[in-house]
Amino acid sequence: MNTTFGGKPHVLILGGGSVGLTTASELRKTLGTEVAITIVDPRPYMTYAPFLPEVGAGSIDPRNVLAPLRKILPGTKVVTGGVSAIRSADNTVVVTTEDGAQLEIAYDYLVVGLGAVPRLLPIPGLAENAIGFKQVEEAITVRDKILANLAEAASTKDPKVRKRLLTFTYIGGGFAGGEAVTEAEDMVRDALRYYPDLHASDIRFVLIDAAPFVFPELTEDQRAYVLNQLRERGIEVKLETFLNSAENGVIKTSDGDEFETDLLVWNAGVKPNPILMDEESSDLPVVTERGPLMGKLDTLADLRVNGAEGPIDNVFAGGDCAAVPDLASGEGKFCPPNAQHATRQGKRIADNVARSVQGRPLVDYYHKNLGVMATLGMYKGVGRLMLGDKEIDVRGLPAWAMARAYHVYAMPTLGRKAAVLAGWASNLVSRRDIIGIPQSADPRAAFELAANSGPKKK
Ligand SMILES: Cc1cc2nc3c(=O)[nH]c(=O)nc-3n(C[C@H](O)[C@H](O)[C@H](O)COP(=O)(O)OP(=O)(O)OC[C@H]3O[C@@H](n4cnc5c(N)ncnc54)[C@H](O)[C@@H]3O)c2cc1C
Known part of the structure; x- marks a missing residue:
């Protein structure tokens, strides 16, 4: 057990998206202050992506699709930074903060919800x-x-x-x-x-x-x-x-x-977070066969990551970065990458972490698609x-x-x-607003123009 957290088991959550946010809030509900929870994300908020098309169309104010992590996760330590290395063999993760500093964080339980990034093709321009x-x-x-x-x-x-x-x-x-x-x-x-x-x-x-x-x-x-x-x-x-x-x-x-x-x-299309694919930055096992699962964490139905020598008991994963068996759809099927599964997997991970802490058997993830x-x-x-x-x-x-x-x-x-x-x-x-503010990319332009205009004194 990691003693730097007052003897409490330390649950480290990577990514404050659908999986990360749900896991943290559910775990707090289940175990109260029995565990210390840290969540790491380069952004201090969770983005509710299904609403982005409406943001892109001016139907929803951008701030209203963001959930501030510090406000909604009281008692959870929020680290604003990007995970740069996962060393599951040592139960540590390295986080790089905005100023370039590197923090080494030890954990007893690790939850990986690092999501996906756009899949680009080598197209000129x-x-x-x-x-x-x-x-x-x-x-x-x-x-x-x-x-x-x-x-x-x-x-x-x-x-x-x-x-x-x-x-x-x-x-x-x-x-x-x-x-x-x-x-x-x-x-x-x-x-x-x-x-x-x-x-x-x-x-x-x-x-x-x-x-x-x-x-x-x-x-x-x-x-x-x-x-x-x-x-x-x-x-x-x-x-x-x-x-x-x-x-x-x-x-x-x-x-x-x-x-x-x-x-x-x-x-x-998207691909799993590239940190997981790079052996230099992560020692967690990923699917290597070409296809839609490539680069995703090899995950068991109980959401533990599956290592070369069997399940890694203290590492869980879910959402867009994990290949999770879809038991409701039949053998050989995997959950599609969507928020419907990600939030429910977050709930299951929280419950299974609590079960691990309490020495109870884990439960498999099962969710019948709502459509x-x-x-x-x-x-x-x-x-x-x-x-x-x-x-x-x-x-x-x-x-x-x-x-x-x-x-x-x-x-x-x-x-x-x-x-x-x-x-x-x-x-x-x-009616919805029709103002576009492209100047927001260069908010100092008007000020600089003012500074450089007017009569020049000799
Ligand atoms: C435009 C759009 C519309 C969508 N519409 C729907 C829909 O209608 N219905 C639906 O079910 N799903 C929809 N989805 C998909 C859904 O949003 C995702 O499947 C879901 O958010 C996945 O959850 P996740 O927790 O795996 O990843 P995310 O919610 O993406 O969270 C991943 C988190 O990891 C963080 N992160 C990334 N890199 C690092 C790093 N190095 N260190 C630390 N943190 C890091 C990110 O900042 C992010 O907060 C949509 C997605 C998009 C983009």
């Missing part, structure tokens, strides 16, 4: 010109960029510049990418009422995916419904198409198309709801309302739930 959609800053930037471009395009006389400003390209038509583009298109259509100089036909939203369909989690019939909706709304969907190059904002695709874009959003639900802009949605063995196909307004209701329920803290609801109510009365 991609790294330099695209933006991801996993962080709140990215969603804010996308929204501000689109709205600022509308204002700029309405004021320019150059048709080429105008065309480029009004072309928005999204790569990846999975749930995150599909929601991001449909919500943004909805925002633009709404904003156009204030732009008499712009017409809907001036706007070009392009969604590109290598697969023959978008929203892979839906049934074939639902995919066709969504595709039809997107195309009816004027979103150009290019299926079985690859992005070949994005140099200088010029998009070249495998179907021979070439066009200029002022916004390129990359949503074409999937996506919003496609205001009052539009689609989803599959699982009720026991029955699957219900939900579309349109009911799907949109159900998706919103579920995410308000799942969003951490009562205060944030209330703020999201209040924001939606306010949008109903006064």
